[in-house]
Amino acid sequence: MPYLDHAATTPMLPEVIDAISASMRASATGVAGNPSSVHTSGRQARRIIEESRERLAAALDARPSEVIFTSGGTEADNLAVKGIYFARRAADPARRRLLVSAVEHHAVLDSADHLVSAAGAELGLLPVDSDGVVRPEALAAALAEDPGSVALVSVMWANNEVGSIQPIGELTEIAHGYGVPFHTDAVQAVGTLGVSFAESGVDAMTVTAHKIGGPVGVGALLLGRGVDCVPVLHGGGQERDVRSGTLDTPGAVGFALAAELAVGRRAELAPRLARLRDELIDGVRRAVPDAVLNGHPVHRLPGNAHLSFPGCEGDSLLMLLDARGIECSTGSACSAGVAQPSHVLLAMGTDEQRARGALRLSLGHTSTAADVRTVVEAIGPVVERARRASAAVGVAAGAGRSA
Amino acid sequence: MNAPADSEVRRLKVLAAMSGGVDSAVAAARAVAAGWDVTGVHLALSRQPATLRTGSRGCCSLEDSNDARRTADILGIPFYVWDFAERFAADVIDDFVAEYAAGRTPNPCLRCNEKIKFAALLDRALALGFDAVVTGHHARLTDGRLCRSVDAAKDQSYVLAVLTREQLAHAVFPLGDSTKDQVRAEAARLGLAVASKPDSHDICFIADGDTQAFLDRRLGERPGDIVDTDGAVLGSHAGTHHYTVGQRRGLNLTRPSATGEPRYVLSISPKTNTVVVGGAADLQVDVVRCGPPVWIAEPPAQPFDCAVQLRAHGMVSPARISADGDGLAAVLGEPQRGVAAGQALVMYDGEQVLGSATILGTERSVGSGAAAHPAAASTG
Numbered sequence: 001m002p003y004l005d006h007a008a009t010t011p012m013l014p015e016v017i018d019a020i021s022a023s024m025r026a027s028a029t030g031v032a033g034n035p036s037s038v039h040t041s042g043r044q045a046r047r048i049i050e051e052s053r054e055r056l057a058a059a060l061d062a063r064p065s066e067v068i069f070t071s072g073g074t075e076a077d078n079l080a081v082k083g084i085y086f087a088r089r090a091a092d093p094a095r096r097r098l099l100v101s102a103v104e105h106h107a108v109l110d111s112a113d114h115l116v117s118a119a120g121a122e123l124g125l126l127p128v129d130s131d132g133v134v135r136p137e138a139l140a141a142a143l144a145e146d147p148g149s150v151a152l153v154s155v156m157w158a159n160n161e162v163g164s165i166q167p168i169g170e171l172t173e174i175a176h177g178y179g180v181p182f183h184t185d186a187v188q189a190v191g192t193l194g195v196s197f198a199e200s201g202v203d204a205m206t207v208t209a210h211k212i213g214g215p216v217g218v219g220a221l222l223l224g225r226g227v228d229c230v231p232v233l234h235g236g237g238q239e240r241d242v243r244s245g246t247l248d249t250p251g252a253v254g255f256a257l258a259a260e261l262a263v264g265r266r267a268e269l270a271p272r273l274a275r276l277r278d279e280l281i282d283g284v285r286r287a288v289p290d291a292v293l294n295g296h297p298v299h300r301l302p303g304n305a306h307l308s309f310p311g312c313e314g315d316s317l318l319m320l321l322d323a324r325g326i327e328c329s330t331g332s333a334c335s336a337g338v339a340q341p342s343h344v345l346l347a348m349g350t351d352e353q354r355a356r357g358a359l360r361l362s363l364g365h366t367s368t369a370a371d372v373r374t375v376v377e378a379i380g381p382v383v384e385r386a387r388r389a390s391a392a393v394g395v396a397a398g399a400g401r402s403a
Numbered sequence: 404m405n406a407p408a409d410s411e412v413r414r415l416k417v418l419a420a421m422s423g424g425v426d427s428a429v430a431a432a433r434a435v436a437a438g439w440d441v442t443g444v445h446l447a448l449s450r451q452p453a454t455l456r457t458g459s460r461g462c463c464s465l466e467d468s469n470d471a472r473r474t475a476d477i478l479g480i481p482f483y484v485w486d487f488a489e490r491f492a493a494d495v496i497d498d499f500v501a502e503y504a505a506g507r508t509p510n511p512c513l514r515c516n517e518k519i520k521f522a523a524l525l526d527r528a529l530a531l532g533f534d535a536v537v538t539g540h541h542a543r544l545t546d547g548r549l550c551r552s553v554d555a556a557k558d559q560s561y562v563l564a565v566l567t568r569e570q571l572a573h574a575v576f577p578l579g580d581s582t583k584d585q586v587r588a589e590a591a592r593l594g595l596a597v598a599s600k601p602d603s604h605d606i607c608f609i610a611d612g613d614t615q616a617f618l619d620r621r622l623g624e625r626p627g628d629i630v631d632t633d634g635a636v637l638g639s640h641a642g643t644h645h646y647t648v649g650q651r652r653g654l655n656l657t658r659p660s661a662t663g664e665p666r667y668v669l670s671i672s673p674k675t676n677t678v679v680v681g682g683a684a685d686l687q688v689d690v691v692r693c694g695p696p697v698w699i700a701e702p703p704a705q706p707f708d709c710a711v712q713l714r715a716h717g718m719v720s721p722a723r724i725s726a727d728g729d730g731l732a733a734v735l736g737e738p739q740r741g742v743a744a745g746q747a748l749v750m751y752d753g754e755q756v757l758g759s760a761t762i763l764g765t766e767r768s769v770g771s772g773a774a775a776h777p778a779a780a781s782t783g
Binding site for chain 2: 316319320385386388
């Protein structure tokens with residue numbers, strides 16, 4: 001059954017399951033230590049945490065002391081945006097501006113919005129071009145306006161919906177030129193793109209385990225040693241006094257192993273996924289000639305195919321594909337499960353009609369050529385049926401507004 | 404259980420509309436038990452759904468959506484949320500406001516069945532390859548015959564009577580032969596968490612249940628006069644949308660009636676922006692004029708006698724129906740109070756729905772002289 005929603009979450013790697021199981025079992029046979037306890041079991045757990053930290057740091061080319069374990073990507077994004085904002089503003093009350101790309105994940109966008117409504121921040125949304133890419137000159141202009149007022153710049157490494165890769169190196173350099181720290185959400189990039197924390201020069205980077213075959217519920221903020229950050233979760237101060245909460249030993253083990261495996265297999269996986277993705281896009285376009293590819297045609301995640309089918313509702317497509325055993329996504333889903341027109345597509349200047357008919361097919365480590373064939377064979381009839389449904393209801397023609 | 408005619412030929416493929424309440428949950432469960440291929444759909448009707456249920460609203464919060472999803476999971480059927488908020492706003496909410504602005508008293512549940520559940524949703528379902536839409540309405544539908552539920556207190560045939568035969572041909576109401584108590588007991592037996600969820604009563608898109616305040620926000624203040632049947636000004640009002648035919652409270656009249664008896668809203672005239680009031684006797688009407696009928700049963704030769712219901716959960720009266728231009732006129736066997744334009748007149752032969760028509764206005768042919776109450780300026 002083709003699972004083409006790796007951007008949402010990935011099937012866990014068997015090796016990772018074994019390592020987590022072993023770690024959990026160990027806690028039942030004597031080593032039940034809280035990594036912060038000083039007794040033998042505690043020290044043993046702490047050793048496992050620190051080894052995991054070192055392995056994760058090595059996989060992402062960071063220093064171990066730069067790894068702050070969190071409960072996942074959302075927490076890491078919240079910590080970066082809120083924590084660095086509060087620290088920067090405390091050092092200089094003039095620093096109230098957040099420069100954030102318009103296509104960020106809601107974990108970043110809504111954190112920034114919250115700071116605007118609750119903590120006196122100002123939000124500057126960095127526009128993107130029609131490929132979903134932030135233009136460096138847009139960031140430069142926003143900074144030059146009033147550099148002293150900027151607390152933080154946050155631009156994701158690669159977009160979770162349309163897959164476009166951002167010019168992180170260039171953007172970081174521009175921000176640093178004004179002495180402003182730079183955060184990037186690299187959740188989608190690890191495992192298929194070369195991600196080096198040290199080389200990128202960014203000050204903070206969000207990563208998470210479940211997008212690379214690891215468990216849900218563990219992630220990290222890589223935070224440069226010199227970057228001040230105020231805690232969001234207060235308590236025991238376990239992680240560098242920036243993040244509190246008892247550390248998840250099996251989770252850290254699973255994350256570290258998943259990161260090692262993902263980075264180690266990238267040279268094989270990335271080109272394989274890129275080939276499958278191109279076959280998928282070509283095959284879909286042959287079956288549905290007016291399908292449109294969203295996102296950058298070249299600088300995109302190897303596993304991401306994001307297409308719009310004019311005259312269709314994305315959720316009709318999703319349901320019809322699901323009935324044929326093909327699992328994918330309309331790109332963004334709110335908690336009610338309602339497909340709203342994506343803020344990413346709207347920021348790219350996509351018209352609402354094209355945004356409504358969008359489908360994200362994201363490949364990953366379990367994807368095969370057979371998956372691609374299944375989709376290519378199904379997509380023609382599915383699109384035809386979805387078009388009839390839209391025409392019947394008149395949604396495509398905007399008849400809903402006519403009354 | 405009723406089903407479209409070709410159910411024997413192949414496995415019926417149905418879409419179960421799931422509000423998150425107990426009725427639609429059990430309706431879906433019965434469709435599954437019947438061996439049909441069932442897919443659950445929750446309609447998102449609000450642009451900004453609330454997180455948790457408040458008061459007695461039926462279906463518009465995320466909690467309700469999650470309740471529906473949970474039921475679908477227990478039944479082992481696929482489940483999706485479809486966004487009909489735009490259609491709902493245009494066809495139900497805007498219509499509701501426009502009807503009040505025109506001096507009529509709309510029934511939004513009826514409109515939702517007519518325009519959303521058995522139009523937008525049904526059309527989409529049919530186009531996507533489904534045979535029918537299953538809902539938890541309390542009514543019986545067999546071979547195209549729409550009848551009252553066996554549970555008289557929960558009967559919803561009135562709000563379904565506006566549907567056409569084509570719409571009903573693709574509708575399935577699995578609950579018509581059961582009482583509400585039986586439905587709840589069945590939900591509990593099936594382990595559905597919604598078994599004891601309270602019934603919904605209020606209008607789903609008015610969160611706090613304050614219809615007056617909702618209409619004020621949409622229509623603003625439109626002050627005018629309150630007059631008697633001779634046109635004498637008795638007081639003032641802040642907008643005719645605050646009044647419904649038959650209403651007694653909130654009139655705030657400055658002059659008492661000559662006889663000291665209470666006065667009621669007799670009619671609303673949006674053209675002159677006046678509310679006409681009078682005594683209880685004037686409220687009794689026995690002629691109801693309606694727009695073009697929608698027939699579910701074979702239309703009887705006119706004139707004919709039947710029973711009519713003039714509002715949801717309203718009394719039933721014997722009536723003689725005859726043609727009246729494009730529409731119908733009903734002469735009631737016994738005068739009725741509080742008959743409001745905008746509501747539906749539903750015609751019954753015993754338990755069976757014959758058809759319906761929208762009420763345009765009322766008249767009084769008995770008592771102290773004939774007085775016409777054209778309940779809306781657009782009458783005729």
